[in-house]
Amino acid sequence: MRTLIRWTVGLIVVIHGLIHLMGVVEGFGWADVSQLTQPISASMGVAWLVAAVVVVAAGVMLLAGLRWGWAVAGLAAVVSQAVVVTSWTDAKAGTAANVLLALAAVYGFRANGPTSFRARSRRLADETVRSALSVAGPPGSLVTDFDLAHLPLPVADYVRAAGAVGRPHVVGFRADIRGRIRAGADKPWMRWTGEQTNTFGPEPSRVFFMDATMKGLPTDILHAYVGPAATMQVRLASLLTLVDAHGPEIDQAETVTLLNDLCVLAPAVLVDAPIEWTPIDDRHVSATFTNAGHTVSAVLTFNDNHELVDFASDDRLAASPDGRTFTPRTWSTPVTDYRSFDGRRIGAFGRARWHPADAPSFDYLEFHTDDITYLEPGHGT
Structure with missing residues (x-):
C-alpha cells in the first residue's frame, strides 16, 4: 500500500511538471497553445521552464523513494504555485497538485528530516558507537x-x-x-x-x-x-x-x-x-x-x-x-x-x-x- 501511494503521488507530480511545459511553449512562442487564454512573456516562459524542471525532479525523487526528496518537493510546490498565480485563470487547477506536493514535503520532512525518528536513531547510534570504541582499549x-x-x-x-x-x-x-x-x-x-x-x-x-x-x-x-x-x-x-x-x-x-x-x-x-x-x-x-x-x-x-x-x-x-x-x-x-x-x-x-x-x-x-x-x-x- 505504501509503495502504491508513493508511486501514485510521484506520477501525479511528474505529470503536473510536464504540464508546465505548456507555459514554456507559449512563452517562447514555439506554438499557439489553445488551452492558454492569458499571454505569457518570454521571461515568464523561463519561469515556467524552471518550475517544470523542479517539479519533475521532485516527482522522480518521490518515485525513487529518495529520503531527501522532501526538500525538493517543498521547493517545487513554492516555485510551481508562484507561476500558477501569474496565469491564475488558466492554471489554477494546478494548485491541487501543489497542495499534494506540499503534503508530500511535510510528510517527507517528518519521516526523513533532521527531526525524524530515523535521523535521531542514526545520531544516537553514531554517538554510542564512538563512545564505546573510545573506551574499548587497543586493538x-x-x-x-x-x-x-x-x-x-x-x-x-x-x-x-x-x-x-x-x-x-x-x-x-x-x-x-x-x-x-x-x-x-x-x-x-x-x-x-x-x-x-x-x-x-x-x-x-x-x-x-x-x-x-x-x-x-x-x-x-x-x-x-x-x-x-x-x-x-x-x-x-x-x-x-x-x-x-x-x-x-x-x-x-x-x-x-x-x-x-x-x-x-x-x-x-x-x-x-x-x-x-x-x-x-x-x-x-x-x-x-x-x-x-x-x-x-x-x-x-x-x-x-x-x-x-x-x-x-x-x-x-x-x-x-x-x-x-x-x-x-x-x-x-x-x-x-x-x-x-x-x-x-x-x-x-x-x-x-x-x-x-x-x-x-x-x-x-x-x-x-x-x-x-x-x-x-x-x-x-
Missing part, C-alpha cells in the same frame, strides 16, 4: 579458550561454535533486520524493516528504529536505551504520536531486551559481559544481568549443536497499546536458522513470544537478520 586482543574458562560449559560451547575464539573481542554491532509485528494474538501483522545498533561496555546501549506499516500507513517506531533510561515512541505517518512510553517499566523491559540481544545477536560479547551465570543442566543456564539499577534474569536453552534455541524471562513487562500500562508476563525468543556473518555464526531468524497466564502463548514479532557488522576495538564506526 589486537583476540578471544582465547582461556577467556571462556569462567563460563558454564553450554555457554562456552555456544560462544566457541559462534566463531568467537581466535577473533577480536566485540564491543557492539550494527544490524539490518526485517520482519513483522502485531499488537495481539488476534491483531493483524505489520511488516517492518529495522536498523539496530547495540554497544556493550561500561554503559550498554540499544538504538532500534523500525519502519513499519499499519493499515497501509507508514509507522515509525523508535526504541532508545542510552544512559540510564529507555524510551519507546511510535508515530503514525511520521506525524501523529501514538505511543511515548518511558519510566521504570520501560527501563526494565529494555534491560531484558538488551540481555537478549547480547545472547542472541552478539555471543562473542558473553566473554566480557557482566553476567552472573547459574548452571541448571547440560542444556540450560540461568543468566542474571544488571544495568542502570535494573536486574533481570533469563533461562537460556541450547541444543546438541551448541546453538542457543530459546531465551525465556519473567522480568519483561507487556505494554498496553498506548504504552501507559504494563503487565508482568513471561517472554521468550526461540531462535533458528543459524548462519555466518563475516565468520561469526548466529541464529538469523527468531520470534518474540508472550506467554499469558490466562491464555495460550502467541508470537507477536518475527525477525530476520539480513546483515550484521560487529564493532571491534580499534575499528572505525
Whole structure:
C-alpha cells in the first residue's frame, strides 16, 4: 500500500511538471497553445521552464523513494504555485497538485528530516558507537579458550561454535533486520524493516528504529536505551504520536531486551559481559544481568549443536497499546536458522513470544537478520 501511494503521488507530480511545459511553449512562442487564454512573456516562459524542471525532479525523487526528496518537493510546490498565480485563470487547477506536493514535503520532512525518528536513531547510534570504541582499549586482543574458562560449559560451547575464539573481542554491532509485528494474538501483522545498533561496555546501549506499516500507513517506531533510561515512541505517518512510553517499566523491559540481544545477536560479547551465570543442566543456564539499577534474569536453552534455541524471562513487562500500562508476563525468543556473518555464526531468524497466564502463548514479532557488522576495538564506526 505504501509503495502504491508513493508511486501514485510521484506520477501525479511528474505529470503536473510536464504540464508546465505548456507555459514554456507559449512563452517562447514555439506554438499557439489553445488551452492558454492569458499571454505569457518570454521571461515568464523561463519561469515556467524552471518550475517544470523542479517539479519533475521532485516527482522522480518521490518515485525513487529518495529520503531527501522532501526538500525538493517543498521547493517545487513554492516555485510551481508562484507561476500558477501569474496565469491564475488558466492554471489554477494546478494548485491541487501543489497542495499534494506540499503534503508530500511535510510528510517527507517528518519521516526523513533532521527531526525524524530515523535521523535521531542514526545520531544516537553514531554517538554510542564512538563512545564505546573510545573506551574499548587497543586493538589486537583476540578471544582465547582461556577467556571462556569462567563460563558454564553450554555457554562456552555456544560462544566457541559462534566463531568467537581466535577473533577480536566485540564491543557492539550494527544490524539490518526485517520482519513483522502485531499488537495481539488476534491483531493483524505489520511488516517492518529495522536498523539496530547495540554497544556493550561500561554503559550498554540499544538504538532500534523500525519502519513499519499499519493499515497501509507508514509507522515509525523508535526504541532508545542510552544512559540510564529507555524510551519507546511510535508515530503514525511520521506525524501523529501514538505511543511515548518511558519510566521504570520501560527501563526494565529494555534491560531484558538488551540481555537478549547480547545472547542472541552478539555471543562473542558473553566473554566480557557482566553476567552472573547459574548452571541448571547440560542444556540450560540461568543468566542474571544488571544495568542502570535494573536486574533481570533469563533461562537460556541450547541444543546438541551448541546453538542457543530459546531465551525465556519473567522480568519483561507487556505494554498496553498506548504504552501507559504494563503487565508482568513471561517472554521468550526461540531462535533458528543459524548462519555466518563475516565468520561469526548466529541464529538469523527468531520470534518474540508472550506467554499469558490466562491464555495460550502467541508470537507477536518475527525477525530476520539480513546483515550484521560487529564493532571491534580499534575499528572505525
